[in-house]
Amino acid sequence: MVGKGAMSNSIEEIAGADMILVIGSNTTEAHPVISLRMKKAVRNGAKLVVIDPRKIELTKWANRHVQLKIGTDIPVLNAMAHVIIKEGLYDAEYVENRTEGFEALRRHVEIYTPEFAEELSGVPAEDIAATAREYAAASPKASICYTLGITEHSCGTHNVQAVGNLALLCGNFGRENAGVNPLRGQNNVQGVSDMGALPTDLPGYQKIEKSEVREKFERAWGTPLPRRRGITKITALDQMVRGEVKAVYIMGENTVVSDPCSGHSRKALEAAEFVVVQDIFMNDTARLADVVLPAAAFAEVDGTFANSERRVQRVRKAVDPPGEARADWRILLDMFEYMGVPQDLESPSDVWDEVAALAPILSGISYDRLDKEGGIQWPCPTPDHPGTVFLHEDEMDSGMPGQFAPVDHIPPVEEPDDEYPLFLTTGRRRSTYHTGTQTGRAIGFDELVPHELAELNPLDADVLGIEDGEVVRVSSRRGSLDVHAKVTDRSPKGAIFMAFAHPDTAPTNILTNDAYDFITETPEFKACAVKVERLGAGDAAEAVAD
Amino acid sequence: MTSIATEAPVDVNGVAVPNRPGGRVLAVLRDAGASVPTLCYDDRLEPQGTCRMCLVEVEMNGRTETVASCTAFSEPGMKVRTHTKEIVEYRKTLLELLLSEVRDPAKDSKRAALGDYEFQAAVREYGAEADAFRPLERRQKVDDPNPFIARDYDMCIACFRCTNICNDWEQASAITVAGRGQDSNIFTKFSNLLMESPCTFCGQCVNTCPTGALTNRKLANAITPVSMDWEGEVEEAESNTLPAPSGDAVQLGPETAVERTKTICPYCGVGCGINLITQDGELVGSEPDFSAPSQGSLCVKGQFGSWDFINSDERLTTPIIKNAQGEFEPASWDEALTLVTDKFKHYRDTNGPDSTVFWSSARTTSESNYLAQKFARVALETNNIDNCSRT
Numbered sequence: 023m024v025g026k027g028a029m030s031n032s033i034e035e036i037a038g039a040d041m042i043l044v045i046g047s048n049t050t051e052a053h054p055v056i057s058l059r060m061k062k063a064v065r066n067g068a069k070l071v072v073i074d075p076r077k078i079e080l081t082k083w084a085n086r087h088v089q090l091k092i093g094t095d096i097p098v099l100n101a102m103a104h105v106i107i108k109e110g111l112y113d114a115e116y117v118e119n120r121t122e123g124f125e126a127l128r129r130h131v132e133i134y135t136p137e138f139a140e141e142l143s144g145v146p147a148e149d150i151a152a153t154a155r156e157y158a159a160a161s162p163k164a165s166i167c168y169t170l171g172i173t174e175h176s177c178g179t180h181n182v183q184a185v186g187n188l189a190l191l192c193g194n195f196g197r198e199n200a201g202v203n204p205l206r207g208q209n210n211v212q213g214v215s216d217m218g219a220l221p222t223d224l225p226g227y228q229k230i231e232k233s234e235v236r237e238k239f240e241r242a243w244g245t246p247l248p249r250r251r252g253i254t255k256i257t258a259l260d261q262m263v264r265g266e267v268k269a270v271y272i273m274g275e276n277t278v279v280s281d282p283c284s285g286h287s288r289k290a291l292e293a294a295e296f297v298v299v300q301d302i303f304m305n306d307t308a309r310l311a312d313v314v315l316p317a318a319a320f321a322e323v324d325g326t327f328a329n330s331e332r333r334v335q336r337v338r339k340a341v342d343p344p345g346e347a348r349a350d351w352r353i354l355l356d357m358f359e360y361m362g363v364p365q366d367l368e369s370p371s372d373v374w375d376e377v378a379a380l381a382p383i384l385s386g387i388s389y390d391r392l393d394k395e396g397g398i399q400w401p402c403p404t405p406d407h408p409g410t411v412f413l414h415e416d417e418m419d420s421g422m423p424g425q426f427a428p429v430d431h432i433p434p435v436e437e438p439d440d441e442y443p444l445f446l447t448t449g450r451r452r453s454t455y456h457t458g459t460q461t462g463r464a465i466g467f468d469e470l471v472p473h474e475l476a477e478l479n480p481l482d483a484d485v486l487g488i489e490d491g492e493v494v495r496v497s498s499r500r501g502s503l504d505v506h507a508k509v510t511d512r513s514p515k516g517a518i519f520m521a522f523a524h525p526d527t528a529p530t531n532i533l534t535n536d537a538y539d540f541i542t543e544t545p546e547f548k549a550c551a552v553k554v555e556r557l558g559a560g561d562a563a564e565a566v567a568d
Numbered sequence: 569m570t571s572i573a574t575e576a577p578v579d580v581n582g583v584a585v586p587n588r589p590g591g592r593v594l595a596v597l598r599d600a601g602a603s604v605p606t607l608c609y610d611d612r613l614e615p616q617g618t619c620r621m622c623l624v625e626v627e628m629n630g631r632t633e634t635v636a637s638c639t640a641f642s643e644p645g646m647k648v649r650t651h652t653k654e655i656v657e658y659r660k661t662l663l664e665l666l667l668s669e670v671r672d673p674a675k676d677s678k679r680a681a682l683g684d685y686e687f688q689a690a691v692r693e694y695g696a697e698a699d700a701f702r703p704l705e706r707r708q709k710v711d712d713p714n715p716f717i718a719r720d721y722d723m724c725i726a727c728f729r730c731t732n733i734c735n736d737w738e739q740a741s742a743i744t745v746a747g748r749g750q751d752s753n754i755f756t757k758f759s760n761l762l763m764e765s766p767c768t769f770c771g772q773c774v775n776t777c778p779t780g781a782l783t784n785r786k787l788a789n790a791i792t793p794v795s796m797d798w799e800g801e802v803e804e805a806e807s808n809t810l811p812a813p814s815g816d817a818v819q820l821g822p823e824t825a826v827e828r829t830k831t832i833c834p835y836c837g838v839g840c841g842i843n844l845i846t847q848d849g850e851l852v853g854s855e856p857d858f859s860a861p862s863q864g865s866l867c868v869k870g871q872f873g874s875w876d877f878i879n880s881d882e883r884l885t886t887p888i889i890k891n892a893q894g895e896f897e898p899a900s901w902d903e904a905l906t907l908v909t910d911k912f913k914h915y916r917d918t919n920g921p922d923s924t925v926f927w928s929s930a931r932t933t934s935e936s937n938y939l940a941q942k943f944a945r946v947a948l949e950t951n952n953i954d955n956c957s958r959t
């Protein structure tokens with residue numbers, strides 16, 4: 023609605039905000055170092071409101087915890103917009119000059135009274151109204167931070183738009199200490215998209231389907247390029263099952279474990295005729311491959327990562343890779359050669375120079391500058407440009423007025439029912455990371471979280487007769503596993519929480535749903551229906567033996 | 569901002585630097601390239617002004633006084649002298665008093681391998697003698713078997729940087745001070761074990777500790793101690809254990825036996841700066857890079873988990889190819905590259921380019937990702953390139 027998927031503002035700016043609204047981000051666990059900036063802001067007198075179904079650790083620092091029911095973000099956000107408009111708290115001049123579609127939004131959120139939102143979300147109407155007023159009052163120094171809690175829903179795109187509406191209303195795009203800030207999960211999620219590893223985009227978010235873009239790259243690369251956008255990973259998995267996609271090259275991600283409904287990924291890869299996996303460890307995905315290529319790890323390569331705040335930073339080689347393992351870039355250059363299209367590139371820095379020549383947002387960044395100045399934030403169009411601390415300053419990054427997006431509440435695809443009466447929501451823990459291939463091998467980390475835990479509210483535990491620490495069986499329509507119960511009021515009544523860092527003993531993603539956001543195809547990790555049962559005596563003995 | 573141009577500069581040891589309106593003398597003297605020991609100071613926190621090591625002489629409007637540079641505010645026209653004879657003597661005496669509270673740092677060969685802590689560096693710089701004062705009773709080592717942080721309080725000089733960083737920066741409130749002066753101790757509530765406290769193992773206390781009372785246990789276990797002489801020559805010590813504290817033990821040298829490589833934490837999208845530490849070509853650990861925008865902050869993953877997986881003996885070390893029986897067999901790069909590219913050429917040419925897909929990774933570098941998408945588009949002739957950033 024305003025530009026590319028990235029934090030509009032910088033991490034450091036969070037510390038200077040007057041209000042921080044954290045939605046669906048368990049920041050102290052998933053982005054601990056960003057949570058430090060939030061805690062600092064609170065020390066300096068900023069207001070912090072946490073909107074989350076779980077009583078996450080950050081609520082300790084919050085002025086208010088808006089504990090909504092899972093998947094009801096849109097009613098709450100729309101009701102906030104309702105209050106801001108109704109009470110005339112929005113920035114009329116900003117709305118006039120820099121946005122489009124206000125009228126439509128105004129009409130759309132008319133019915134989203136705080137009372138209506140309360141019915142859907144369980145959040146007291148006055149809390150929603152108070153949060154809206156505080157957000158408007160703190161603007162334009164109000165920062166919204168969110169993560170997967172917002173995007174990993176079948177309505178993820180709509181959630182993001184509902185968040186954007188608030189920032190547009192109160193003039194928080196293009197202002198310091200403000201903005202909308204998606205905190206990215208993995209080290210180089212930003213860089214992957216920046217580089218155009220997307221079915222729709224060439225490097226620098228240039229659209230493959232635009233002929234002038236394509237022509238530029240065709241000239242630079244000296245070859246015609248396919249015109250039509252490619253297929254996403256999710257579509258590809260389906261097409262593998264149908265036999266349309268035959269060969270797949272997977273560079274460093276344990277798809278079978280990290281995808282929701284991992285049974286489906288496995289089936290798809292088994293159906294594919296030829297699978298190559300390039301990774302640093304043997305894993306469940308690699309076991310399905312026909313060829314496995316040993317890659318170098320981050321400490322063994324030169325290159326760059328781009329962090330959440332669009333900062334390109336140098337990664338440097340400290341040691342040699344083990345045995346025959348090679349850097350990903352080296353393997354790819356070899357592949358080009360064997361395919362008969364050798365590249366005139368010798369090093370990561372050569373590759374970067376090619377990127378900079380083709381992607382205007384990165385054109386001013388060079389290894390030389392990164393060595394001298396440290397990380398640089400894009401857009402950085404020229405060598406004398408200092409980089410961009412926050413986006414949208416004079417105009418929206420898209421070059422167009424900010425678009426309001428009237429969006430409606432869509433409940434999660436699978437909701438609890440009699441048979442599967444609880445929600446399962448998944449996420450991360452601080453000391454474990456994603457699928458555990460790295461932290462699982464870090465000495466000492468097993469003492470922090472020795473095994474997966476299903477966090478369960480004391481009221482639910484009572485009803486089910488479950489004790490803290492006992493091994494329970496969690497089942498969904500797709501699978502079932504045994505896991506230690508952790509009885510805690512961090513989980514709201516009616517929902518359990520699990521991470522997915524212990525795939526060997528508790529492969530959480532065999533439970534999750536394969537529903538996706540229908541626009542971005544982000545999987546709905548944050549909500550599916552499960553049941554939790556005590557184990558019978560026989561089962562318990564078996565589980566302990568594992 | 570305009571005031572900087574018009575205001576009189578500050579004179580630091582004869583070097584003129586712009587005043588920093590509202591800034592501290594310490595910042596200004598650092599601007600001028602001067603340095604003073606700052607044992608109770610951490611850039612990220614409010615100054616405490618307790619160790620008195622940073623005292624400097626300032627002259628303002630004809631009046632001369634001695635102030636703690638970490639707390640005193642700088643003013644235009646101020647004259648700052650960081651190393652007058654009196655102040656240098658004073659610092660030396662303070663250091664000797666501190667030395668009487670702790671074990672002699674010159675006898676620690678693991679520390680020698682990593683290079684000086686702030687305290688040891690100051691001791692050397694000022695030529696402070698370990699036996700100038702009668703040794704006081706040491707603070708207690710804590711028997712805390714957690715895997716990450718060794719708490720060796722007989723090196724503690726009670727600067728309280730650890731408790732401050734824990735309470736005011738990390739805001740974990742895991743450790744606090746009890747008692748005063750030489751009787752002060754640092755402990756965690758109840759059991760005095762970090763594992764049973766609210767400690768997040770962010771390691772900030774370790775990183776700010778100026779003496780090595782708190783150390784990274786994993787790093788200490790991984791490095792090989794070295795002995796050094798004052799000339800800075802490095803020799804390998806005989807064993808992997810600390811030498812027995814005897815009168816003629818090794819002395820600290822100005823060189824380190826490890827190498828540091830500035831890079832980025834491999835875990836989350838914050839992208840904190842870290843230095844990887846290598847010794848004889850082996851990765852032994854990491855530490856925060858204070859010059860990065862993350863300001864030295866790390867979480868438990870970046871602090872204590874960013875390297876052992878690299879050294880894991882489960883790493884893939886050779887290409888492998890599944891044979892007709894479905895078993896993996898090691899292969900040469902040439903065999904593997906030939907097979908992969910032959911197959912992809914085959915599917916591209918017989919089933920069409922869109923029968924192939926490439927998934928690249930949020931874990932690898934941008935350069936590799938650039939090559940991945942170019943490979944898909946140029947060599948496979950498809951836009952079927954995607955990544956795992958959705959998950």
Ligand code: SF4
Binds near residue numbers: 735766767768771
């Ligand atoms: S590691 Fe972090 S949380 Fe733990 S005691 Fe040290 S500063 Fe506090």
Ligand code: SF4
Binds near residue numbers: 834867
């Ligand atoms: S140290 Fe922690 S917060 Fe920083 S990048 Fe690594 S994982 Fe993220």
Ligand code: FES
Binds near residue numbers: 617621
């Ligand atoms: S650093 Fe100034 S008094 Fe300690």
